[in-house]
Amino acid sequence: xxxxxxxxxxxxxxxxQRRDIAAFEVLYKRYGxxxxxxxxxxxxxxxxxxxxxQEIFIRIWRRPEAFDPQRGKFVTWLLSVSRNRAxxxxxxxxxxxxxxxxxxxxxxxxxxxxxxxxxxxNAQLADERxxxxxxxxxxxxxxxxxxxxxxxxxxxxxxxATALKQPLGTVKxxxxxxxxxxxxxMQAREGQxxxx
Amino acid sequence: xxxxQVEELIDAHALGALDEAERSQVEAHxxxxxxxxxxxxxxxxxxxxxxxxxxxxxxxxxxFHRTMADIHRDIAESQGSEKKVSWLAxxxxxxxxxxxxxxxxxxxxxLGLTINLDSRVDDIDDGxxxxxxxQLVNLALAAEDRQQAELGAQDVSAAPAATxxxxxxxxxxxxxxxxxxxxxxxxxxGKTYLACYETQRSGVRDGGQMVASSxxxxxxxxxxxxxxxxxxxxxxxxxxxxxxDWLRHWELxxxxxxxxxxxxxxxxx
Numbered sequence: 001x002x003x004x005x006x007x008x009x010x011x012x013x014x015x016x017q018r019r020d021i022a023a024f025e026v027l028y029k030r031y032g033x034x035x036x037x038x039x040x041x042x043x044x045x046x047x048x049x050x051x052x053x054q055e056i057f058i059r060i061w062r063r064p065e066a067f068d069p070q071r072g073k074f075v076t077w078l079l080s081v082s083r084n085r086a087x088x089x090x091x092x093x094x095x096x097x098x099x100x101x102x103x104x105x106x107x108x109x110x111x112x113x114x115x116x117x118x119x120x121x122n123a124q125l126a127d128e129r130x131x132x133x134x135x136x137x138x139x140x141x142x143x144x145x146x147x148x149x150x151x152x153x154x155x156x157x158x159x160x161a162t163a164l165k166q167p168l169g170t171v172k173x174x175x176x177x178x179x180x181x182x183x184x185x186m187q188a189r190e191g192q193x194x195x196x
Numbered sequence: 197x198x199x200x201q202v203e204e205l206i207d208a209h210a211l212g213a214l215d216e217a218e219r220s221q222v223e224a225h226x227x228x229x230x231x232x233x234x235x236x237x238x239x240x241x242x243x244x245x246x247x248x249x250x251x252x253x254x255x256x257x258x259x260f261h262r263t264m265a266d267i268h269r270d271i272a273e274s275q276g277s278e279k280k281v282s283w284l285a286x287x288x289x290x291x292x293x294x295x296x297x298x299x300x301x302x303x304x305x306x307l308g309l310t311i312n313l314d315s316r317v318d319d320i321d322d323g324x325x326x327x328x329x330x331q332l333v334n335l336a337l338a339a340e341d342r343q344q345a346e347l348g349a350q351d352v353s354a355a356p357a358a359t360x361x362x363x364x365x366x367x368x369x370x371x372x373x374x375x376x377x378x379x380x381x382x383x384x385x386g387k388t389y390l391a392c393y394e395t396q397r398s399g400v401r402d403g404g405q406m407v408a409s410s411x412x413x414x415x416x417x418x419x420x421x422x423x424x425x426x427x428x429x430x431x432x433x434x435x436x437x438x439x440x441d442w443l444r445h446w447e448l449x450x451x452x453x454x455x456x457x458x459x460x461x462x463x464x465x
Contacts, residue, residue, distance in 0.1 A: 021267065021373050025421065028260060036255035038247045050256060054263045061267050072241065079247035080240075087212065129248040136249055150213035151246050157213045172208065179207035183242055 009074035016064035024061055030122070031075065032057070035082045042086035042152050052086050075125060087154035135185040143178030146171055197221045202232050210239035261398065264419035268375060269404070272417065360384060363444055365459040367429050369420050376403075376420035378429055380444075383408035391416045392437035394428040396451065402437050403429070425451035429459075 005026065007015075015023030035056055040049035060067075060078075067077050136144055149160045161171040202225045208214050209222050226233050363382040370377065378391055383406075391403030406414035420426050430445040446459045 019271075021271070021375070022371070024267065025264070025374050028263065032255045032260060033252055034248075034250075036259065037250045037252045040253060041247075041250040046256075050259050053255060054259060054266065057263050058266050058270070062270065076241060076244045080244045083244075083247050084212075125248070128245065132245045132249050136246075147211065147246070150208065150211040151243055152250075154212060156215045157208055158215060160213070172204070175208050175211065175213065176204065179211070179239065179242065183238070186242060186245070 010069045013064050013067050013069070013074060016061060024057075027060070028057055031078055034075075035078065038079055038082040039086045042083060042154070043089060048089065049086075052089055053082070056082055056085055075122075083151065090154050131186060131189050132182075135182045135189075138185060139178050139181055143174045143181070146174040147178045147182075150175060197225045199225075199229060199232055202226070202229070203235065206232065206236050207239050210236060210243040212243075257398070261401065261419060264374065264421075265404070268417050268419060360443060363460070365444070365446070367426075367446070367448070367457045367459060369426065369454050371422055371454060373417075374419055374421055375417045376426050376429065377415065377417045378403065378406075378431075379413070379415040380406065380408075380431065381411070381413045383412045383414055385410050385412050387433070389414060389431045389433055389443070390435055390437060391418065391431050392429070392442055392445075393418055393420075393426055395420065395424045395426055397424040400437050400440075403431075406431065427451050 007023070007026070009027070009030070012023040012027050016027070032053065036049055036053040039052040039056070040046060043049050043052060056078075059081075067074060071077070139147075145164070146160055149155045149163065150157070155163065157171050157175065158168055160166075160175075161168040164171065202222055205214060205218060205222050209219060214222065226236055360383055363380065365378060365380040367379075368377045369375070376393060378393075380389070383389060385408050387408050389406045389408065391406055392400060393403045394400045401418070403418040404416045406416045408414045426448060428445060428447045430442040432439070432442045434441050444459075446457075448457060
């Protein structure tokens with residue numbers, strides 16, 4: 001009998017194309033919390049985040065072929081889909097104006113002791129998570145805030161400039177420098193990992 | 197835009213932070229420029245990694261059940277009612293002289309075929325080995341034959357009753373589908389019922405509406421997970437399983453079993 005717990009994400013997605021509901025169940029168990037948390041981060045509303053996470057998983061069930069393993073890892077795709085759908089939801093609800101200022105503090109929320117002890121099933125993913133958290137810690141707060149407002153709140157550079165009462169050019173520089181630092185940090189880490 | 201201008205905007209584009217006009221210009225450039233496209237893909241990958249930085253909260257347990265319930269509804273809708281109806285219709289001549297109990301047994305054969313038509317799996321997993329689908333159908337047919345023999349030559353009308361008098365049902369758990377299937381016969385034709393079930397960890401849940409067919413038969417499926425087996429199943433007409441006022445209520449002797457469980461009025465047969 002197939003042991004689903006040891007099956008890779010890509011194989012589970014092939015299972016979904018065969019309409020294997022047990023494969024779907026395993027995918028949900030692996031990533032349900034992460035998808036919900038990503039939606040919650042963007043939407044700042046547990047009820048909306050629940051609805052959005054449900055919608056995302058149902059979409060995956062209905063259209064598993066939307067994931068192309070040639071283009072990258074499943075989890076990367078899943079998180080992009082989750083973030084993008086949640087941001088679309090903010091925009092369609094016209095909620096972004098409410099978020100512009102109010103969530104500057106919110107974006108500074110960092111992982112805390114309230115989290116689950118072992119939130120990610122996958123050691124490699126947990127390692128990647130620690131790396132991106134460390135990378136973000138190295139950024140000056142203003143660069144991190146600008147990046148997080150863009151990614152998690154779906155604001156454009158102009159909207160961020162308005163929200164932070166900063167010149168547009170300043171926001172552009174913060175985003176660009178911040179992303180470059182993150183990239184350098186993550187590349188160095190990948191190099192170290194390969195060298196081990 | 198040239199490459200230098202695009203490079204200035206690639207990170208913001210990967211974060212989704214460009215306005216409409218800038219985004220159109222950058223995307224037009226990326227179509228023709230492989231070097232910039234590689235940079236954009238790297239930036240997009242980095243942006244996606246940002247999602248891993250979110251504080252991870254446990255999704256409400258209810259969310260999984262709601263999602264699975266939606267998926268089961270999706271499956272039911274996509275199964276193609278025509279195939280089910282035609283298959284059941286083929287059995288109707290055998291149903292006519294039989295009691296409602298036999299109708300339920302025949303329905304399990306229909307269920308077996310439905311799973312087959314769905315072509316998602318080749319067999320039904322019993323959690324220990326495999327109960328082949330054909331075996332399941334054979335089991336149902338054998339049970340029907342026994343029922344026919346018990347009835348002898350009696351001419352029992354299959355006309356639907358005005359009240360629920362001789363209820364029979366079958367329950368099967370198919371772990372591979374993470375689904376519990378309830379088939380009930382002896383219901384009032386056209387009447388709406390609400391299936392109810394109780395699992396070890398999640399308690400009482402609504403198993404979905406069932407509308408009795410002209411033969412007084414109805415079926416439904418609901419999510420039953422490996423780690424949260426069913427302990428009781430039944431149905432109600434008051435529209436709320438939580439009320440506890442179920443019209444029929446069956447407790448399972450062996451929640452881990454994947455074999456069909458035949459249920460009669462308030463009893464496990």
